[in-house]
Amino acid sequence: MAPGTTRPTSRDVAQAAGVSQAAVSLVLGGKWRGRVSEATAARVRDAARDLGYRPNLAARNLRLGRTRTVLLVVPALTTEFFAGVYTGAARVAAEHGFGVVLYPSPEGIGPARNPFASAQAALDGVLASSMAADALTALRGDQLPLVMLDSDPAGSLGAATVNLDIADGVRQIADHLLGLGHRRILHLAADVASWTFDVRARALAARVAAVPGTVLSTAAAALAIEDARAATETALSRPGPRPTALVCDDDKLAAGAYKALRRLGLRVPDDVSVTGLDDLALATALDPELTTVRLDAELFGERGMHALLAVLDGRAPDRGDIPVHLVVRGSTAPPSAS
Incomplete structure (x- = not known):
């Protein structure tokens, strides 16, 4: 706008579009549907653009108390x-x-x-x-x-x-591992009192319990790579048959699990398959790349x-959880014969 010119008002827009000021307010406020026609809304928008009209948001906010x-x-x-x-x-x-x-x-x-x-x-x-x-x-x-x-x-x-549909994401992980033939699974769980991690634990336990002969154990770790490493080393050093797959509550825990497996002389996925959840950039930085559930943040x-x-x-806001999906990479494979 050139110096000295008058800023266009909503009345100017109304006159140019051939509508009332109330109609201009509805259209430019995004509340016109069902109250004015699409053609009228288009005329108002065109007139506002041609005139260079900008609503006075400060005055509008003061009026609305926002x-x-x-x-x-x-x-x-x-x-x-x-x-x-x-x-x-x-x-x-x-x-x-x-x-x-x-x-x-x-x-x-x-x-x-x-x-x-x-x-x-x-x-x-x-x-x-x-x-x-x-x-x-x-x-x-x-x-x-x-x-x-x-x-x-x-x-x-x-x-x-x-x-996000976290429960379905965990079910996708469980189905993937069970389909590969894994029957001894370790859940590396986030040691955090949170609804989302409770959902993950319940969904995994329910899916694994539905397959006869499957054993699910749990190790808890803080959401840090070194804590995950220590918890995984401890869990895999227990007496008895070793788990063939690790289900980690997030990708950072999976990175800690990778470190523990290497220290124990075990290979991913030849000896132990590993999964994460999040699909952070970290997932493709690991070697082999991590099978994980992609969450669209x-x-x-x-x-x-x-x-x-x-x-x-x-x-009323839209309802329904946001779908998630499993991304299969090199960290999972059928359990070895040994």
């Missing part, structure tokens, strides 16, 4: 998965004129401290990924809308819950943000 800012809380920023969640959430937020503040909880899945003097004054809503159901009381307040990601729908404090963030925007608009 900051157009949401908070995304994640357990940590030490894995690319949560970076993907943020990327997807921020993309959708930007398309709707919202900003996203990213906040890693200092206590991981534990209670998150409120980073604002008043969250309700600074935020429109909260999107919380992989957090315990009671971890966000300080952030949410009594009125702040909350959508939970990777959380128990039955026990969630959120107005909506968005989940960006889609997860997108769906979560769509759900939060629906809650803010008073609409």
Whole structure:
């Protein structure tokens, strides 16, 4: 816009399009469907573009009592998965004129401290990924809308819950290993009190129990490579027949399992097959490359943000878990004859 020119108003757009100001407000606010025709909406958008019209978001936000800012809380920023969640959430937020503040909880899945003097004054809503159901009381307040990601729908404090179909991912892993002929399986479980890891354990146990003659044992480890290495070495050094396959709760645990197997003089997959869950970049850095379940972190963030925007608009969010799928690579094979 040249200096000294007058900024076009919604009345100018209405006159150019031959519609009312109310119609302009509906179209440019994205709430026109079912209230004005598609042709009218197109005329309004064309007129706004030709005039160089931009809505006064500051005045609109003040009128609506909104900051157009949401908070995304994640357990940590030490894995690319949560970076993907943020990327997807921020993309959708930007398309709707919202900003996203990213906040890693200092206590991981534990209670998150409120980073604002008043969250309700600074935020429109909260999107919380992989957090315990009671971890966000300080952030949410009594009125702040909350959508939970990777959380128990039955026990969630959120107005909506968005989940990946983790249980199906674990069933895909179990079916793959059982189909290869594995009957002695070790579950390298994340030593974290979290709904998502409980789901993995239950799904694996149920699938393995359905096949006669199959033995499932468990070793727990913190979500760190060295802890996973130590737990795997201990588990595989126990007396009795050695497991022929390891099911790891995530790719980082699988990397620790690789180190343990090499220290014990065992080969992947000749002596022991290994699977992960996440499909991080780490999965293809390992040798052999890791069989794992791919979780679409960006889609997860997108769906979560769509759900939060629906809650803010008073609409019902879409339901249904996000599908996941197994990526078979070189870390799994039939058990050796020995």
